[in-house]
Amino acid sequence: MRSMLTRGPAKIEAVITPLIDIAMLLVVFFALVSQIGIADFVKLNLPKPSPTAAVPARNESRIVINAIANQDGNVTSWRFSGEDFDVNPTGLQSLSKAVTAAIRANPAAQVHLRADANVKYTYISPVLDQVGKAAATAIPGHVVKLRLAVQPEHRGG
């Protein structure tokens, strides 16, 4: 009994390891589910030209347009900045407005077009039109740099 009384005051110390664990888990979680990641890089089976003239993507400002397609090569929607746009004329108009605003906000940005390898060209062509219009509408005389996303040769798949 006496030993308990003579033990002295208890030491108070912060155990920071769980705090660090939780903080890093949150960082990883939000990084993975953030709008930027989802909006810019939808998982797609990109074309794979071989031998390729493509260059690796750099850390340049970009505007990414993704074609969400089914297995038959029909685009079901266009995804831009986390928002889905229909494949009808109204949806394309909305996409054009969104791209116009993005180009106006960042004129130096490249436009990256990401589409599945099996997407039919009939879906791609109107978007090329809309991107061209958007650039010219945002800044008269402005020619946007269009980049076509492809898979590197050295990767499998």
Added chain:
Amino acid sequence: MAETASIAAALDELARGQGPVETYSHSTDDVLANRRAARRAKRGISLNVIPMIDVTFFLLVFFVCANKTLDREELLRTDLSQRGVAMVNPTALTLDEPPLRIELFRKDNHTMIKVLAPMAQPESFEQLTEVFNSKRYSPENPNGLFPSDHPLELAPAKEVPWEDAVAAFNGLVRAGYQQIHFAEPQ
């Protein structure tokens, strides 16, 4: 009772950091307990590496996940100088020379290539590169017909897969041409 008092005194000394007290060790358990307490008292500052390892691995996971998608892509350069501007301001589309048109169409579930010019018709995208490279004018190839900045118009049919359109575009870029644009589908 005296034994309890002596143990309490020993613990008091330990609490004050005065090290082990061997004289009170009346049993093996007491001796071991005293030694453990002494080691704790002498330990002082120590480095706990477990949080560092945790943080390091989380950072590793984070950067692997963040870079995985970006590393997987490459980009083919093009621009919409002809097509995009033409939609808004036709006067800006005043080409010095008419573009050379390359059409892609589907036949028997394959994509075929048709060059609208009196030249050899390529049967594959590899041949497309070879043919257009041989026709490109340069000091090394003075018999070439087209300079590298000659406009080329790539016109895939509606049902042509994007992969083949990109392959044709890639082939023309590899052939050394700089002004290639996609046309309306046939």
